[in-house]
Amino acid sequence: MKKFNLTLLLIVCLAVLGHAQAYQKTDLGIKSIVDSTAIEIQVYSPTTIRIVKSLKEVPFTKESLSVIKEPQKTAFSVKQDGDLIIVKTAKIDVSLNKQNGKVSFFSKKAGNLLSEESSAVFTDFNDVGNKTYSVSQTFKLNQDEDIYGLGQHQHGKMSQRNTKFNMVQSNKDDYVPFFVSTKGYGLFWDNYSPTLFEDTPEATLFKSEVGDCVDYYFMFGESMDGSIACMRDLTGQAPMFPLWTYGFWQSKERYKSQNEVVGVVKKYRELGVPLDGIIQDWQYWDSNYLWNAMEFLSPQYRDPKRMIENIHNMNAHIIVSIWSSFGSKTKQFQEMEPKGMLLDFGTWPLSGIDVWPPRRDYLSGAKAYDPFNPEARDIYWKYLNKGLFSLGIDGWWMDSTEPDHMNPKPTDFDNKTYLGSLRKVRNAYPLMTVGGVYENQRKASSDKRVFILTRSAFAGQQRYGANTWTGDINSTWDALRRQIPAGLNFTLSAIPHWNSDIGGFFANAYNNTDGDGTATKNPSYQELYVRWMQFGAFCPMMRSHGTQISREIYHFGEKGEPVYDAIVKAIELRYSLLPYIYSTSWEVTNKQGSFMRALAMDFDDKKVRNMNNEYMFGTSILVAPIVNAQYTSEKAVKSNEYSGWEKTNSEDDRKTLPAVDFTQPKSTKVYLPAGTAWFNFWTGEKIDGGQEITTETKIDMIPLYVKQGSIIPFGPQVQFATEKNWESLLIRVYPGANGEFTLYEDENDNYNYEKGAYSTITFKWNDKSKTLTISDRKGSFSGMLNNRKFKVELAGKDSTYKDVEYKGKATSVKLNSQTR
Structure with a gap:
């Protein structure tokens, strides 16, 4: 019996010991x-x-x-x-x-x-x-x-x-x-x-x-x-972008002289169409052997400093194209190559001569650099700083940051980087190359916020002041439809800044003759471009860009014509919403918010879980872009980033196109999520959620609905983002539920906000008492308005309003049907 007890005790002890050693x-x-x-x-x-x-x-x-x-x-x-x-x-x-x-x-x-x-x-x-x-x-x-x-x-x-x-x-x-x-x-x-x-x-x-x-x-x-x-x-948290980055941006592949670049900005100012930025695409460095030299070496850019000054004097900004690869004759290549900082695989441009298809008998010798190497990142910035930043360039269009991998071979991933094989770190390439520019510019200056437009991204890239675009997409309705879920899923990857080429990149199929640019008079392309422009007005960046067609507004007609006027209306709508957009930007930085919001983020409604054609812009505005042709037939174009450069059209593409009456009203279906009521942005009509409705549309109208309980500030009519201060804002309240909105302001383009140089004013709507309370202003910054006027409006078919003098102290205003 004692022997049994001793054995039992030993078993128990071993079991206890086993449990004790199960983890540390x-x-x-x-x-x-x-x-x-x-x-x-x-x-x-x-x-x-x-x-x-x-x-x-x-x-x-x-x-x-x-x-x-x-x-x-x-x-x-x-x-x-x-x-x-x-x-x-x-x-x-x-x-x-x-x-x-x-x-x-x-x-x-x-x-x-x-x-x-x-x-x-x-x-x-x-x-x-x-x-x-x-x-x-x-x-x-x-x-x-x-x-x-x-x-x-x-x-x-x-x-x-x-x-x-x-x-x-x-x-x-x-x-x-x-x-x-x-x-x-x-x-x-x-x-x-x-x-x-x-x-x-x-x-x-x-x-x-x-x-x-x-x-x-x-x-x-x-x-x-x-x-x-x-x-x-x-x-990492997303830093604030400059206010001017949220205006309208004009670009194309590519402006070929400084006179052309300055002339585009000048033309917009003459037309009175708002514009905040222009982008210089590739080859301002001249030869492909000098690819990405980060200098204006082309004879057509004889005085780049003056070009930049002229643009700044017109209250616009300029960013330029820089790449992850360097031509074999560049200073960067010559410095990096002996140090083993270049990667040996096929990348853009393959040919040393600017022709399509590339001449393989005259290879450029271009190689992508190794951004995983901290010294290489510093060398990259050294030349960028000397050749471009010192001239006053406002930001960077970092193209091919994935980078381009052309004619791939099985051994390409065997390339050695600073952190091991390229295979080991391949997907983090954009994070490191974009991060190198951000971190070096932050060291160089705090007077100008870093702004980067880039083609690729990886986890954590939101901390580097970068806005990612969707690459070289086709100019088709199908491509437009795909951009909405692309942008929403990108946002849901915790990276809030995103955009696409308005109008699509490859658009030659709409030209009536070989690459003659007549697509801007082609009704099929005009309709697509207008609808893409309206969608672009509700993206974190609004940027027109593409090849084979000049995208500037004056190529689409003139004032008084439906297509031209529709483009202007979309741009002006964007500018009127800048106080809302910039305040949302602060929510992104300060409270980890998002610009583009999948409907499933805000509504417990199973019908919206896989909805890929509507979204919230900020927390108040439901955007339902028109993504199907209503006036013309849809054109299917199949091409990719390589075949899309082909400039020869078929005989069908050269036919005379029938005239289209863009003044006729059309209709589309919109689903309004359940759990709230909605206001038609254009008419003020209030509609219950949880239903699909049919709504009237026009060529100049994108379906927009505002959630009840929302408060939206509207800014003045301007030609550029900072032309007028926000001394007099329209504050529109959408009744039906309590609501709150915080207006954010700062110095617009430096990092003083990180030191507390900003102000906020919070608006709270009590729906029961029909009272809007405007809080004490919190914070301050250089140039802040001490006194201002708010025109407070109650949304609806019969809108009512009241003017309010605001001096930074809390005040309330009661709105009802008798208010005027």
Whole structure:
């Protein structure tokens, strides 16, 4: 009997000892080993958990390129319940199953949020002589769950369920391995190599070609907005853009002289059409052998400093095209090549001669540089600063930041970068090259906010003052339709600034003869361009651009003609909304907000979950762009970033086109989300949500609806963003629910706001008492208005208004049907 008791005691002791050694508690969470896999759960905050899995006894170091947050000291507890080791924070529970190594995430309110479907998989991989692994992890999503984000794609879908991507950055697809769920969480897969993402009803997979470990972050923001906020907290906040970047921008491929560039701005000023910026595209450096020399070397730009001064004297701004590659005769190439800072694979431009198709017998020798090398980033900035920034250039159009990878070979990814093979870091290329310019300019000056327009992006790029555009897309209705979900999913990837080429990039198919530019008189293209312009007015950047057609407004007609007037109306609408847009920009910076908002972010309405043709702009305005031809027939154009340069049209394209009457009214269907009522922006009509309606449209009208309870400020009519101060603003209240809006103002173009140099005025609407309360102004800055007038208007078919004198102190105004 004693022997039995002793044996039993030994078994119990061993069992207890086994449990005691099941995990090791650390300052950040726990470490444990399941079979051959070392698993670490790290608590970054009450809402953010990092999971790291690696093969035990295989040492490695991992320094994230995207994540800049250090784990904050967070209270958490650990307990073991059978096979489960549970880490608890104030917001979420994380369990590790000791039998199979699976990790699951829970919340008290929502229950199970996400679970791994299987344990991590490590497959031996030889990465140019470096023994490493291909890594993968599967997750189990709920059947009725929708996910969004994962970057920018041209597939036209809103929800990313049942999709498959081979994530390698390209001209028109920018991959960000982060998604948000309708269940209120986000997931970031922290890997930079080519990665397969695949979602099926059975499992959701991330599989990366190279990785020493599985490394991902789970964020429970309790909503999509909250999870985006967690991602920005993890990877960096979005700085303020200058006010002038939110005006209208004119561009084309390409202006060929400084006289032409200055002449375009001058013509806009003569016409009285608002304009804030013009963009100089490529080849101002002259020869392709001097590609991206970052100097005005072309004889057509004899005095670039004077050109810039002339533009500034007309109260406009200029940004110029710079690239990630350098021609073989540039100073940059000559300095970087001996130091091993250039990558050897096919990139733009292939030919040293500016012809299409490229002459392969006269190769340019251009090579992309290695932005992972800090010295290379400094050399890049040295020449950019000397050749362009010192002249007064206002911003950077960073083209080909993915970068262009032409005629790919299997060995291209074997290129050695500062951080290992190109294969290992491929997708983070845009993050590093854009980040190098931002960080160096911030060191050089705080007087001018960094503004970058770029073609590619990766997780964390929002911290670098960059606005991403969708690349070289076709000028078709189908391409326009695809831009809406592309921009929304990009926003849901936690990067708020986005735009597309208004009118599409490749438009030659609309010319009546070979590349003669007559597409601007072609009704088919005119209609497409107007509708794209109206959509562009409700994007974070409003920019007209493309090849084979001059996009300036005066090529589309003249004042009094329907197409011309419709373009002007869209631009002027954009400018009237600048106080709303700039205040939304502050929400993006200060409260992790978003400009373009998928309807699922704001409405608990299953009908909007996969809606890809409507969105909110800010929190108040529902935008339903016209994305189907109403006056002409749709033209299908099939081309890509290589074939699109072909300038020969078919015989069908050369036919005389019939006249079109753009004055006739049309109609379209719009779905108004449930849970609120809506006001027709143009008529003031109030309509209940939760229904699809048919609304009248005209060529100069984009369907817009404003949510009840909204407060929107409207600015004065101007020719450029800062022409007039906001001394007299229209404040329009949309009744039916309580509402609040904060008007933000600062010095418009420096970083003094980071030191507190800004002011806010909060407007609160009490719907029951029909009273608008204007708060005390908070904060101050140089040039701030101390006194001003507000024209407060109650929206509706029979709008009412009252003038209010405001001197920075709280005041209230009561509005009713008798108010005038």
